[in-house]
Amino acid sequence: MRLSHGCRGPIRALLTVFLVLLASALGAQRARAQLTFPSASPVSAGNVVVRLEPEITTFSGNASSAGLLAVGLYGASPDWTVIVQDHTLVSNTAPVTVGGHTANRTATGIGDTLMELRYTAFSIDDVGSTFRIAPYFGIFAPTGMDNANAAMPRGLQPGTGAWGQREAISATWNKLFWNAEAQVGYENYAQSAGYTFGDSFYADAGFHYLLWPRNLEGDVNAEIFASLETNYTATNKDRMIGAVVPGSGGQLWTADPGIIYTTPRYSVDATALLPVYQHISAGGRRYAWGVLGLFRYAFFTEHHW
């Protein structure tokens, strides 16, 4: 970024504060669990499931975030599942003031990758019913671009540039006519180039209700569920060389009504992400709304542990 020598100091300070405020608005949802948040539902040994999840999130003040998350699940054994989540595309847009001129700027590029292991620690199965508990252990790899647009702050870059970890525990109770799921988790990042993203606690819950068909006699191969999920995230403030980054961190609670169409081979979901409560230090900017789609396709291989 080039600024005239005379005004570089105050403008840089103003720009820094403004960008940090914007970063906190978008960054507050960094840890929000994806649709649907990871569950403890069964994954057969040898199953490979590929999910594509496009998402758009908007904020007041012409700020927005769009992205495509690609997820691969592999049933390594009846109890162990290997999961790789790759933020294939991330695009963050926000108004940025440079030299007294404000314009929308966008940082677009490849995001980070999360590698997780899931272990089914507890299960009770019955005819048409299963209850399972599964902890997750994950590592964030800084595979993304943390300097896609030099005019954008660190928190708005597609990648974090930092290693991180995530631990969570998920419980799922599936019945023929409804499913209930819940998850709590924690994630944190290591310091990278003097910047440390705030650690996050998150809690999710979901309920899916069978709309169609109402009669499950015979070889039923398609179902439609109404879905209502909720996501809560509390994120601590970021730190730059040990100092708290002003305006970072916050809490966001969303309610997500949606619909699910599922067959044995594939599943298509769509969900709205609506704010219920938000306490984000973002210079008056507020989370507005989001939408999330999901396409899931299953493959099979006879190979497993």
Added chain:
Amino acid sequence: MRRTANSGSLLPCRRPGLVSVLTLVLALSAAGLVKAPAAHADTEAFVAQATPDDDILMIVKGVTYPFSKFGLIRRLKQIPSVEAVWFDLMHGMAHIRLKPGGDVPDNELRRAIVNAAYTPGEIFRPKAQASQAAPALH
């Protein structure tokens, strides 16, 4: 502008419509939840009407929706003597058709179910059970 292109079909005014439709559908179908029949209430009747006699019927616990059937069916189809598999969600029943002259031991069926991340239940072999029930064949 990327943002304009993305948000063009995602107008905020569509949100109340989606919520209203889901709420209405949920309310209309709520009565069905109360009337949901017990999943295995008529298992014996289901087994009795199964044909042909060479088919194997097996209870599988934990299968609740179509997407979870995929791995189960593919696991069972890995068994060489299995020709086709159907699954009845309501009764938790796998309907296994064998190839002509083929057979499969119970433990191999149970292992396939465990690998599919589900719990095997009772196995019904209508033809064999009918043979055992007939005194002339003993």
